[in-house]
Amino acid sequence: MAQKIRIAVTPGDGIGPEVVAEAVHCLEALRSSHNLPLEWTRFPWPSHAWHEENGESMPGDALEQLKQYDAILLGALGDPGPVDDPERYLLPDSISLAPLLDMRKGFDQWVCERPARLLPGARQYLADERAKDIDMLVIRENSEGEYVGQGGRLRKGLPDEVATQMEVFTRRATDRIIRYGFEQARLRAAARAEEGKTRHFRTLDGRTCESQVCIVTKRNALRYWGDMYSEAFEEMARQYPDVATHHELVDAACMKFVQAPWAFDVVVASNLQGDILTDLAAVLSGGMGVAPSCNLNPDDPNMPSMFEPTHGSAPDIAGQGLADPTAMLFTTARMLEWLGRNDPAVAAAGRELFDAVAADLAENAGARRGTQEIGKAVRDRL
Amino acid sequence: MAQKIRIAVTPGDGIGPEVVAEAVHCLEALRSSHNLPLEWTRFPWPSHAWHEENGESMPGDALEQLKQYDAILLGALGDPGPVDDPERYLLPDSISLAPLLDMRKGFDQWVCERPARLLPGARQYLADERAKDIDMLVIRENSEGEYVGQGGRLRKGLPDEVATQMEVFTRRATDRIIRYGFEQARLRAAARAEEGKTRHFRTLDGRTCESQVCIVTKRNALRYWGDMYSEAFEEMARQYPDVATHHELVDAACMKFVQAPWAFDVVVASNLQGDILTDLAAVLSGGMGVAPSCNLNPDDPNMPSMFEPTHGSAPDIAGQGLADPTAMLFTTARMLEWLGRNDPAVAAAGRELFDAVAADLAENAGARRGTQEIGKAVRDRL
Ligand SMILES: CC(C)[C@H](C(=O)O)[C@@H](O)C(=O)O
Ligand SMILES: CC(C)[C@H](C(=O)O)[C@@H](O)C(=O)O
Numbered sequence: 001m002a003q004k005i006r007i008a009v010t011p012g013d014g015i016g017p018e019v020v021a022e023a024v025h026c027l028e029a030l031r032s033s034h035n036l037p038l039e040w041t042r043f044p045w046p047s048h049a050w051h052e053e054n055g056e057s058m059p060g061d062a063l064e065q066l067k068q069y070d071a072i073l074l075g076a077l078g079d080p081g082p083v084d085d086p087e088r089y090l091l092p093d094s095i096s097l098a099p100l101l102d103m104r105k106g107f108d109q110w111v112c113e114r115p116a117r118l119l120p121g122a123r124q125y126l127a128d129e130r131a132k133d134i135d136m137l138v139i140r141e142n143s144e145g146e147y148v149g150q151g152g153r154l155r156k157g158l159p160d161e162v163a164t165q166m167e168v169f170t171r172r173a174t175d176r177i178i179r180y181g182f183e184q185a186r187l188r189a190a191a192r193a194e195e196g197k198t199r200h201f202r203t204l205d206g207r208t209c210e211s212q213v214c215i216v217t218k219r220n221a222l223r224y225w226g227d228m229y230s231e232a233f234e235e236m237a238r239q240y241p242d243v244a245t246h247h248e249l250v251d252a253a254c255m256k257f258v259q260a261p262w263a264f265d266v267v268v269a270s271n272l273q274g275d276i277l278t279d280l281a282a283v284l285s286g287g288m289g290v291a292p293s294c295n296l297n298p299d300d301p302n303m304p305s306m307f308e309p310t311h312g313s314a315p316d317i318a319g320q321g322l323a324d325p326t327a328m329l330f331t332t333a334r335m336l337e338w339l340g341r342n343d344p345a346v347a348a349a350g351r352e353l354f355d356a357v358a359a360d361l362a363e364n365a366g367a368r369r370g371t372q373e374i375g376k377a378v379r380d381r382l
Numbered sequence: 383m384a385q386k387i388r389i390a391v392t393p394g395d396g397i398g399p400e401v402v403a404e405a406v407h408c409l410e411a412l413r414s415s416h417n418l419p420l421e422w423t424r425f426p427w428p429s430h431a432w433h434e435e436n437g438e439s440m441p442g443d444a445l446e447q448l449k450q451y452d453a454i455l456l457g458a459l460g461d462p463g464p465v466d467d468p469e470r471y472l473l474p475d476s477i478s479l480a481p482l483l484d485m486r487k488g489f490d491q492w493v494c495e496r497p498a499r500l501l502p503g504a505r506q507y508l509a510d511e512r513a514k515d516i517d518m519l520v521i522r523e524n525s526e527g528e529y530v531g532q533g534g535r536l537r538k539g540l541p542d543e544v545a546t547q548m549e550v551f552t553r554r555a556t557d558r559i560i561r562y563g564f565e566q567a568r569l570r571a572a573a574r575a576e577e578g579k580t581r582h583f584r585t586l587d588g589r590t591c592e593s594q595v596c597i598v599t600k601r602n603a604l605r606y607w608g609d610m611y612s613e614a615f616e617e618m619a620r621q622y623p624d625v626a627t628h629h630e631l632v633d634a635a636c637m638k639f640v641q642a643p644w645a646f647d648v649v650v651a652s653n654l655q656g657d658i659l660t661d662l663a664a665v666l667s668g669g670m671g672v673a674p675s676c677n678l679n680p681d682d683p684n685m686p687s688m689f690e691p692t693h694g695s696a697p698d699i700a701g702q703g704l705a706d707p708t709a710m711l712f713t714t715a716r717m718l719e720w721l722g723r724n725d726p727a728v729a730a731a732g733r734e735l736f737d738a739v740a741a742d743l744a745e746n747a748g749a750r751r752g753t754q755e756i757g758k759a760v761r762d763r764l
Binding site for chain 2: 097101124125126127128146147149151152153155156157158159160161162163164165166167168169170171172175218220221222223224225227228231250251252254255258259272275276278279280282283287288
């Protein structure tokens with residue numbers, strides 16, 4: 001009998017519980033139709049517990065509890081509290097999102113992966129018709145860099161205050177994320193070849209490759225890690241002569257994401273620059289309503305990976321059954337594909353869910369439908 | 383007699399000299415038709431001097447020489463050297479751009495101002511027709527933050543290397559850039575009122591204002607300066623109750639620049655985040671071909687401000703008379719407006735040049751014309 005796969009479901013705040021409910025219904029449907037070895041446990045842990053209880057939205061041993069699972073399926077975090085109380089309104093921005101960063105760090109989820117494809121039915125923000133050809137994977141370094149949280153405030157609140165924030169980059173983390181990028185590029189090229197949709201990328205020395213990795217830095221201004229990234233990238237590239245390489249400065253990269261995003265394949269970027277690029281990539285895919293985000297620990301089987309839609313908790317429409325669960329369902333599909341790395345039936349269920357959500361999106365572009373209606377329409381296709 | 387206004391013209395690399403030549407022709411035409419008290423001196427200083435001479439593209443006393451001038455008009459920097467020599471190809475990225483950062487720092491040009499408006503004739507990248515209403519001013523803190531250049535590489539080149547980069551933000555520089563943003567918001571509202579084109583922005587507490595300042599940070603991850611920016615912004619806002627305020631995280635701001643850029647008025651951001659946002663703003667205006675960039679020291683009359691097009695040196699088309707001088711001419715117009723703060727005739731000449739470039743752009747959208755042809759067409763309108 002296949003090994004049990006255990007999922008921790010953390011619905012979170014705002015619309016989180018509503019969209020997560022649809023994801024769980026889909027998991028139930030897939031489990032029974034395919035007899036999948038899936039089980040899940042729900043951890044409510046809403047941020048408002050922070051307001052009401054112990055100053056934390058998760059219990060103190062949350063990470064230990066979650067560590068028992070193979071994956072975490074997260075709804076959305078962020079609870080501004082009652083908008084008429086400005087004190088509470090301003091506080092939670094960093095507080096209620098803390099669990100996200102805690103999980104990424106605590107489980108060393110060093111890859112954040114966000115694909116960008118403009119699927120039929122998704123909103124097209126760019127004027128150029130080639131937007132339909134967008135098909136890139138943005139890979140964000142998710143464990144260090146600008147997000148290490150080191151620094152402080154000297155003379156806090158005084159006119160001569162100095163605030164510092166340290167960026168720390170290690171060669172090991174740089175190498176592993178760059179290697180991951182090259183590996184994904186190869187996998188993507190192989191998958192395209194199988195579908196007969198080979199793409200071509202030119203190298204600087206005039207050869208043609210079937211995949212490309214673009215590294216993003218700001219090495220002309222942030223020299224120290226920019227140079228280290230460049231060197232690590234060039235060295236790694238030698239091991240992947242079949243993959244075309246490219247270096248973009250982050251400002252130019254953002255520009256090109258709007259001007260010619262169809263030219264990219266795999267993009268590797270630092271934590272902050274990747275945060276920005278993945279949000280742009282989400283827009284290129286049609287917006288927050290469709291964009292999944294995967295926080296992965298690819299090499300330690302004892303560390304759960306975490307899957308969340310890119311969107312927030314949307315407190316303004318929470319509890320009204322209005323939230324679009326599409327991004328959550330794409331996220332769930334992506335989670336099943338990941339969990340199914342060693343279990344083809346689970347991976348196939350992930351692809352089936354993806355296809356069902358994509359078909360639903362294509363057929364109902366722009367239609368006004370409620371959360372449950374969309375969830376049911378997708379389930380009916382499974 | 384009006385006081386002489388002295389301009390240092392630094393054409394720089396690649397297409398720089400070509401587009402600068404057109405700017406100088408326009409300055410000549412305006413000077414003689416309006417009898418303006420303008421004079422200028424040319425400083426070639428191409429980056430390839432770095433390859434050939436002393437390891438610097440500017441002479442050692444360059445800043446002292448430039449300090450005698452009221453403004454610097456820069457063409458473009460960046461010389462990759464012969465592309466067939468990879469050593470030379472890789473070096474100059476940080477070298478040949480160094481003068482830019484040296485001038486910004488040396489003359490404490492603490493404001494970088496880049497307006498975004500989609501003028502008729504400029505390329506529209508967004509599908510939504512409201513892109514025509516884009517009218518924002520992105521103000522970038524240009525003197526500190528992520529660009530202080532502090533940090534280093536421990537165990538350089540070894541597998542356990544650690545690269546650090548320090549971000550340093552002071553409350554004084556934060557206050558001055560935020561105040562500058564609010565002042566610009568008021569000026570823009572007044573100018574719009576004069577033209578009968580008042581815009582309306584809602585405040586959080588439900589009032590309506592005629593201008594808005596949006597502050598951008600990443601305070602949920604980069605807490606120290608994010609919090610200091612937030613506090614400085616809130617305190618300053620109390621002095622400008624007539625200006626609506628707004629706080630965006632940089633990832634969301636980039637997204638909204640693509641999804642609904644017409645909703646912004648004035649945007650204030652840190653050095654790196656502003657770098658990214660101004661490049662996106664340039665795309666919203668039609669791309670690098672039209673975008674000016676102003677590096678200003680607004681309070682020290684002994685420090686020259688520097689004006690450059692946002693585009694680079696485009697070595698691939700240099701020397702062929704193909705470069706579009708439009709961005710350079712808009713930049714020159716903006717310089718004259720700045721220099722004319724105390725000299726209405728100079729300011730008027732700046733507006734005249736702006737109108738001529740805009741009219742030329744509107745009439746010749748998409749036409750294939752050479753550098754000199756465009757320059758002459760603009761001059762014929764003066
Ligand atoms: C909530 C925030 C800290 C987070 C990040 O910056 O990583 C978010 O923007 C994301 O991209 O998942
Ligand atoms: C060349 C580079 C250092 C510069 C910057 O990052 O400031 C450029 O991108 C700009 O925006 O003027």
